[in-house]
Amino acid sequence: MKRFFCIFLSFAMIISAVFALPMFSIAASTDEPTATPVPVTVEDAFADVSTPYIALMEAETGALLYQRDAYSRAFPASTTKVMTAIVALENIKDMNRVVTLGWRPVSGFGPTSSLMGLKANETIPLMDILYGLMMRSGNDAAKALAMETSYEVFGQDTEPSELIPKFVDLMNQKAAELGMNSTHFVTVDGRHDDNHYTTAYDFAVLMRYALQNPVFAKVIATAEYDVAPTLQQTDFKQNRR
Numbered sequence: 666m667k668r669f670f671c672i673f674l675s676f677a678m679i680i681s682a683v684f685a686l687p688m689f690s691i692a693a694s695t696d697e698p699t700a701t702p703v704p705v706t707v708e709d710a711f712a713d714v715s716t717p718y719i720a721l722m723e724a725e726t727g728a729l730l731y732q733r734d735a736y737s738r739a740f741p742a743s744t745t746k747v748m749t750a751i752v753a754l755e756n757i758k759d760m761n762r763v764v765t766l767g768w769r770p771v772s773g774f775g776p777t778s779s780l781m782g783l784k785a786n787e788t789i790p791l792m793d794i795l796y797g798l799m800m801r802s803g804n805d806a807a808k809a810l811a812m813e814t815s816y817e818v819f820g821q822d823t824e825p826s827e828l829i830p831k832f833v834d835l836m837n838q839k840a841a842e843l844g845m846n847s848t849h850f851v852t853v854d855g856r857h858d859d860n861h862y863t864t865a866y867d868f869a870v871l872m873r874y875a876l877q878n879p880v881f882a883k884v885i886a887t888a889e890y891d892v893a894p895t896l897q898q899t900d901f902k903q904n905r906r
Contacts, residue, residue, distance in 0.1 A: 720865035724873050735866040738847065743779065743802045744868065745855030750798055750884070751875050752835045753791075753810040756818050760792045760880070769825055770809035781806040789895050795880075796890045807854040829853060843870055 711719060711731065718739050721731035729735070754760065768785040781794070781803025791813060798806035811832035815823055819831055836850040848868075851861035875881050 718865040720869040722866075722869040722873060724876060727870070727873055729866065729869075732866065735869075736847065736864050738862045738864060740857060740861065741855055741863045741868065742857070743855045745850065745852065745861070746798055746802060746807055747868075747871060747875055748836050748839065748850065749807050749810060749832075749853050750795060750881055751871075751878065752832065752839055753795065753814045754878055754880055755839075756814050756835065757791060757810075758817070760795060761790050763788060763790050764809075764813055766809055770812055771805050773808075774804055778804045780804055783809060787895055789892070793890075793892045796884055796887065796892070799881075799884045800887060800890060804854040804856070811853040840867070840871075843874055845870055 711721075711733070717734050718737060719731065719733040720729060720735035722729055766783060766785065766787045766789070771783045771785050771787075774780060779802040781797030781801045783789070783794070783797070783803070783805045791810065794803075794806045794809050794813075797803040798810060808829070812825075812828040814835070815828040815831045818835070819827075823831065832853055833850055836853070837848075840848045840850065845863065845867040847866075848863040849860060851858040855861070
């Protein structure tokens, strides 16, 4: 049975899809005609994991199998991009549509920002930006997807200054729809804000939902992706960091 767990670090969160060990063992006996399930203590599997926030959830049923402070508030950091990806995928009709980016999606980032490497006047398919979002954790990719999604949902006449706030509203609407009751988004890329928070449990709920999207599941399983040459760049390969 497929299961996955969400682990928060102090300022970042790691989410993984795993095949967990069976939650019971079979005790064989010559005196009994059938085997008897014997519960196994799940805590032993995570005794060496130092992070304070863990939620182990069964993907098929949503059952919480193990938790450590799973309901405590934590900052999601770049894993925010999971919600960014899902909102974009569910609102953009054609992810193969080619867009030409202006200066806004590629500006406003500090020297330590994680970037896909987009440039102003880049002409590129939205799907390539999605790969840059999830494989390189590109803050520029998050901003570009958020802006293009808002244009598609709210119209091309939307004020540029309103594109990101409107997308964040969509993120929070999706969180409420999924029952992520202890989550609030402020940014599209996860840069720290005291009002940008979630819990390990809420994010497990999101990951369970996100993995049902075949495009999302394919992207996060990709190790290397070749972006076709653009007007601005001839070598634009994306590798998972």
